[in-house]
């Protein structure tokens with residue numbers, strides 16, 4: 558408990574700090590009108606994007622959020638030009654669009670793939686993975702918007718399961734899904750069994766033992782890694 562209080566007091570505020578943001582992502586973010594800029598999974602995905610994203614690839618940043626951190630990092634630091642950022646919260650995608658008039662990133666309001674067209678070489682998703690009951694109990698969803706943003710439903714995997722079912726239809730041949738979660742909040746078995754049930758298979762897993770953030774690198778079953 559003491560450790561958690563220490564975390565809330567000293568570590569958590571770092572996630573709203575613009576100078577630290579600049580140091581991590583290489584550019585200054587928009588005003589923090591919608592809470593903290595990033596979480597530990599965002600950071601893990603940032604490292605994995607560095608490894609897998611090439612400038613000529615088409616990228617879909619599912620659940621880009623109001624600051625579109627990963628989309629903008631891909632544009633500004635990895636020179637990617639074909640980027641779609643999607644989120645199902647209208648107000649968040651509106652803020653992302655308003656605060657980024659020049660990058661050429663296409664911001665789309667979409668419940669997962671409902672309003673997405675085309676296929677992508679990389680689909681990145683820092684998914685909502687907080688289990689509904691646990692989140693309520695810990696007061697992690699103070700408003701309906703925070704619930705919509707961060708609640709992963711039963712066992713934390715409901716949105717992830719839907720995402721994994723549909724993602725293969727939006728991948729280019731040889732394309733990859735980068736699914737980010739935090740195993741402090743969601744069990745490994747729950748995530749692995751949804752991957753197993755989907756048309757995707759795991760080609761790499763990158764975990765930060767300290768923060769418990771984990772990225773699953775996935776490809777279509779039957780597709781050889783390139």
Ligand SMILES: C[S@@+](CC[C@H](N)C(=O)[O-])C[C@H]1O[C@@H](n2cnc3c(N)ncnc32)[C@H](O)[C@@H]1O
Nearest residue numbers: 595599620621622644645668669683684685706
């Ligand atoms: C954990 S946050 C990640 C935000 C940002 N991408 C990042 O890495 O910091 C999850 C995001 O996914 C969005 N989201 C949740 N469910 C979604 C759905 N069904 N369709 C599209 N976006 C969704 C939320 O609104 C939220 O912005």
